Amino acid sequence: MADANGDLRARQRDLVRRGYDSISRAYRDDEGRSNPGKPDERTDHYAGWVDALAQLLTPRARVLDLGCGAGVPATKLLTERTFDVLGLDISAVQIERARELVPGATFDQADMVTWDHEPASFDAVVSFYALIHVPLQDQRNLLPKIRRWLRPGGYLARSLVRSAGRELRSTSGRRCSGTMPTARRISPGSPRLGSSLSGIASCLRATSVIRSS
Numbered sequence: 001m002a003d004a005n006g007d008l009r010a011r012q013r014d015l016v017r018r019g020y021d022s023i024s025r026a027y028r029d030d031e032g033r034s035n036p037g038k039p040d041e042r043t044d045h046y047a048g049w050v051d052a053l054a055q056l057l058t059p060r061a062r063v064l065d066l067g068c069g070a071g072v073p074a075t076k077l078l079t080e081r082t083f084d085v086l087g088l089d090i091s092a093v094q095i096e097r098a099r100e101l102v103p104g105a106t107f108d109q110a111d112m113v114t115w116d117h118e119p120a121s122f123d124a125v126v127s128f129y130a131l132i133h134v135p136l137q138d139q140r141n142l143l144p145k146i147r148r149w150l151r152p153g154g155y156l157a158r159s160l161v162r163s164a165g166r167e168l169r170s171t172s173g174r175r176c177s178g179t180m181p182t183a184r185r186i187s188p189g190s191p192r193l194g195s196s197l198s199g200i201a202s203c204l205r206a207t208s209v210i211r212s213s
């Protein structure tokens with residue numbers, strides 16, 4: 001069946017790309033700190049997430065950072081853990097900064113929805129606060145691809161957000177722990193992308209690790 005909304009979703013993702021091209025430096029400074037106008041949005045918790053993941057992996061493990069942003073703090077922390085990291089981001093500005101700030105990693109500028117990679121080539125995929133920007137239908141198509149990119153027994157670590165009054169159902173219709181990506185909140189032409197992003201950041205709740213079979 002033809003994908004009737006594919007063009008709309010591509011435009012939504014492109015809006016996100018343009019948004020991050022514009023706000024890259026406001027979102028993260030070169031040290032990986034959040035916008036100074038939002039002192040409550042700290043980034044010191046990333047180290048704990050990377051430490052937790054590191055306990056599951058061996059040194060030199062191959063890690064894909066989906067939606068890596070400017071590479072700080074997450075990609076940098078991962079490379080400091082001696083992992084072999086590929087960072088992927090749709091925003092050219094984010095990737096340009098990431099290449100400068102994290103020379104120990106490799107980066108690609110691409111849309112994670114259309115990007116592909118050889119199967120079973122990563123020990124872990126991390127995606128901190130990035131899947132939340134991907135339209136829900138695209139996430140349904142993306143998750144099986146992530147699973148394919150992972151080696152058997154590999155890990156996916158990703159952040160989701162909690163959204164008041166709504167719940168996420170899996171494709172089989174089962175209820176999934178009350179978390180809901182907020183990509184739908186960003187619509188093409190929205191003049192308020194910056195504030196949408198702030199809204200997402202302030203309602204972040206869960207980061208968890210899933211092991212593939």
Ligand SMILES: C[S@@+](CC[C@H](N)C(=O)[O-])C[C@H]1O[C@@H](n2cnc3c(N)ncnc32)[C@H](O)[C@@H]1O
Nearest residue numbers: 020067068069089090091111112128129130133
């Ligand atoms: C909230 S930022 C998080 C950046 C980084 N992971 C962090 O935690 O600091 C979300 C990032 O995801 C990227 N992104 C959003 N949609 C994407 C897509 N479809 N493909 C690749 N990257 C995407 C954005 O450009 C942005 O850099």
